[in-house]
Amino acid sequence: MYGLVVKDSLEVGEAFIKVERFENHLKYRRSMKGDVKEAILDKNAVVETRPTYSLFYPSFITGYILVAFSKPVVLSPKSSLRIQLQLPVDLALYAYSGDFYQLIDLVPLHSNYKYALYGPVISSVEAAGYIARLVKAEPVAEDTVEPLERHCLTRVLIVNKTQDFANVSKILLDAKPLKIFYIPGTWKCYTQDIKMVLNSSEHASVLYEEKPCKECTELEEPEEFKGLLRTLSTEMLWGY
Amino acid sequence: MSLLEPVLGFLKNPQLLSIIIALIIFSIGYFVALVIRRMVFKIGIRFYARNIASIVSKIIYYVVLLIALSTALGYLGIELTGLIIAGGFAGIIVGVALQPLMASFFAGLYVMAERIIQQGEVVSIGNTMGEVVEVSLMFTKIRTFDGVLVTMPNSQLLSTVIQNYSKAVARRLEFTVSIAYSEDAEKAYSVIKDAVDNHPYVLADPAPDIFVSKLGDSGVVITVRVWVPRTLVYPVTKDLLWKIKKSLDQAGVSIPFPQLDVWIKTPVTLKKEEGSG
Numbered sequence: 100m101y102g103l104v105v106k107d108s109l110e111v112g113e114a115f116i117k118v119e120r121f122e123n124h125l126k127y128r129r130s131m132k133g134d135v136k137e138a139i140l141d142k143n144a145v146v147e148t149r150p151t152y153s154l155f156y157p158s159f160i161t162g163y164i165l166v167a168f169s170k171p172v173v174l175s176p177k178s179s180l181r182i183q184l185q186l187p188v189d190l191a192l193y194a195y196s197g198d199f200y201q202l203i204d205l206v207p208l209h210s211n212y213k214y215a216l217y218g219p220v221i222s223s224v225e226a227a228g229y230i231a232r233l234v235k236a237e238p239v240a241e242d243t244v245e246p247l248e249r250h251c252l253t254r255v256l257i258v259n260k261t262q263d264f265a266n267v268s269k270i271l272l273d274a275k276p277l278k279i280f281y282i283p284g285t286w287k288c289y290t291q292d293i294k295m296v297l298n299s300s301e302h303a304s305v306l307y308e309e310k311p312c313k314e315c316t317e318l319e320e321p322e323e324f325k326g327l328l329r330t331l332s333t334e335m336l337w338g339y
Numbered sequence: 340m341s342l343l344e345p346v347l348g349f350l351k352n353p354q355l356l357s358i359i360i361a362l363i364i365f366s367i368g369y370f371v372a373l374v375i376r377r378m379v380f381k382i383g384i385r386f387y388a389r390n391i392a393s394i395v396s397k398i399i400y401y402v403v404l405l406i407a408l409s410t411a412l413g414y415l416g417i418e419l420t421g422l423i424i425a426g427g428f429a430g431i432i433v434g435v436a437l438q439p440l441m442a443s444f445f446a447g448l449y450v451m452a453e454r455i456i457q458q459g460e461v462v463s464i465g466n467t468m469g470e471v472v473e474v475s476l477m478f479t480k481i482r483t484f485d486g487v488l489v490t491m492p493n494s495q496l497l498s499t500v501i502q503n504y505s506k507a508v509a510r511r512l513e514f515t516v517s518i519a520y521s522e523d524a525e526k527a528y529s530v531i532k533d534a535v536d537n538h539p540y541v542l543a544d545p546a547p548d549i550f551v552s553k554l555g556d557s558g559v560v561i562t563v564r565v566w567v568p569r570t571l572v573y574p575v576t577k578d579l580l581w582k583i584k585k586s587l588d589q590a591g592v593s594i595p596f597p598q599l600d601v602w603i604k605t606p607v608t609l610k611k612e613e614g615s616g
Binding site for chain 2 (some may be wrong): 213216230
């Protein structure tokens, strides 16, 4: 569960987390597939769980997420459709003390972490564009969908401004402006709403919009995103 | 009235008045030079690198300052023609003497303006490969991967081939793996593909390319081409071939060593020596 204070132990998938409290310190230990991570914290610290962008395991190399749809979304000219996607997230363990926080561990919740190039391959040895974390998601048009465990629900309004049918098979998200929200004490996680405007057959703009629910708590900004200039939209220049 | 008298008397002195006016001219020139310098820097930084905008703004600043100084001195009646002519000759002599330095200076300007290489990029210049530490007007400093700091004059940059590995978003790596003729090539292909697909840093798109590239003397040569993020070329180069080798070993696919079959046309009689094993 997200927003959970780990007081004793916690089992998430193949990860076993244990927090031992001693007289003047805490001992954090996480084991997973033979990999062990340990930390010693002072007695004032509290260990809490959070959802986090699936961008930091095995290491942080990009802030972009390329969501490849399992089936295309087809829109007629000048039309719009709202779809929902389940984006994979990982589990972050933060040490808290008052308003201060520090990431102490990251538990990968998925099995296959891959990256892809969003952009053109200019020649057999030259490529341009962005490196993005590749995730596969099934677009669902029903509004009643709930977020799956280990996933964040993303609502995307696709607006086709072109005079032709549009076939949408992917969306590029920038994690820096994209906020994550969660409901403490549950596995429910959401991203802010997204609007994808199809401007031409090759170009789309992705805009980051509303908070998804009133009772949601916003995820603290990861260290990697702090101090970076962020845009309010992401331009998809090489097709969608 | 009695207080103003010395001031007015002071101003009636034409020499002192000229000095004051000359100082005012120089002060105005200094102020204008400062403003122009800031404006040029602010505009230049939008189009060029920070260091080149800074250099151009400084040059303009000193030129305006020089004009203000010569105007102020001219007002005082100091003749600058001789000084300018002497300066011109001195400039020619110094220019000839410092030709290599000037070549580096202008090469530095060109490299900065064109952003051929920038700080933090991984480059190969001539026989030197490493990370660019600094590009200044005269020299470029490169830290090689074994920690040696190489300083080269910028003029050298324009007369040699520069390979910049940091300009690409992703780079293609190529490996070759040889398997014995007796092995199942389909199985080997599948094992290699799994190893490549399971590596997180091998890009899923553009898709890896695995194919038989040669029927070699000792085995079937399989070429593996993968794309990886630019910053991860070294770790993937280290890791992937090792993982492929381990996967082939685990699957029981043998990698052949070079071997040569010798066919002898005429019959050969081999005699076994007494006492030999």
